[in-house]
Amino acid sequence: MTFQHDSILWESYYIDSCKDQWVLQNLYQAAYYKIKTTYISEKNTFKMPRRRLSSDGLKLFNMAIRPPPSRIQELLYCLFHSPYDDQLEEMTKGCEKASRQLYAFHTDPIKKEMITKYVDNSVFNVVYAVLSKDGEFTTKFNIKRNYRYFIDVMKNAFHNGDHNTAILLRQALNHHALKQLKLPLRKRDKILFQDMEKQYGSWRDSFTRHFKQVMNTTDFEIIPSMLVMQMHMQRFKRYSTIGRCKFEYAPGFIEGVIGMYGTHNITSVYDDAIPLYEEPPITSSSELILIAQGAK
Numbered sequence: 001m002t003f004q005h006d007s008i009l010w011e012s013y014y015i016d017s018c019k020d021q022w023v024l025q026n027l028y029q030a031a032y033y034k035i036k037t038t039y040i041s042e043k044n045t046f047k048m049p050r051r052r053l054s055s056d057g058l059k060l061f062n063m064a065i066r067p068p069p070s071r072i073q074e075l076l077y078c079l080f081h082s083p084y085d086d087q088l089e090e091m092t093k094g095c096e097k098a099s100r101q102l103y104a105f106h107t108d109p110i111k112k113e114m115i116t117k118y119v120d121n122s123v124f125n126v127v128y129a130v131l132s133k134d135g136e137f138t139t140k141f142n143i144k145r146n147y148r149y150f151i152d153v154m155k156n157a158f159h160n161g162d163h164n165t166a167i168l169l170r171q172a173l174n175h176h177a178l179k180q181l182k183l184p185l186r187k188r189d190k191i192l193f194q195d196m197e198k199q200y201g202s203w204r205d206s207f208t209r210h211f212k213q214v215m216n217t218t219d220f221e222i223i224p225s226m227l228v229m230q231m232h233m234q235r236f237k238r239y240s241t242i243g244r245c246k247f248e249y250a251p252g253f254i255e256g257v258i259g260m261y262g263t264h265n266i267t268s269v270y271d272d273a274i275p276l277y278e279e280p281p282i283t284s285s286s287e288l289i290l291i292a293q294g295a296k
Helices: 002-027 029-043 055-059 071-079 083-107 111-130 140-160 163-173 187-200 208-216 226-240 251-264 266-270 285-293
Strands: none
Touching: 083 111, 083 140, 083 163, 083 226, 083 251, 083 266, 111 140, 111 163, 111 226, 111 285, 140 163, 140 187, 163 187, 163 226, 187 208, 208 226, 208 251, 226 251, 251 266
């Protein structure tokens, strides 16, 4: 009898629950679907993989992670964009701004002497950002996500003609601290690296293809790699001290081309200083390699 009584109570509770659901669904549809949507989203929270942003990478360009969007914005993001895509686009613009500022520094007598140092700082800062999360060294899983994020930034820069950012990031992502981790590349990443080598050349040949392209054409729609231009200018300066040594481009001519791009972007010298060029927390490749080896 007790079991039967309990069954009757349960049946009564079930009927009341069904009535409540019917009332919600038919009379208060907005409330019903809001509850239903909330339940589904909470239920699947840990089943839906989401691309993440590199928080330390954002800090290099004075950027912050945006607050979560409203429900309407979230719906539009799902249909057309994602927060990752929008933040990626903003990061790409930040990188371009940094590239223009680097050339603008060439017009400043004091900052001009620091350009090589700024380039070195930017490479170390990116490597450090890949290895970090919220200012602390992170796991291999998060390193992989940061690594792929910067590849996506590099891809945008490459297609937008910001060759300074593209080659800078390629050098940073090719640092031994990251290479030793043997992070898996996506198919599109491999294609991107191949396309970049076809257009630029590689570190082995000092990116000669990119250098000659810049020296033989004047296209202010692109931003040449300062790293490559400085590399070749210093090399030809050394050659010029050797008697009877022929070289294709005089060091003064190379510096003149850099100066033209600097003048074209001169207004960027007045922009806020970008942390990308500041002294990195770690300036030793050996130390970065050891830190990466400790990632679990």
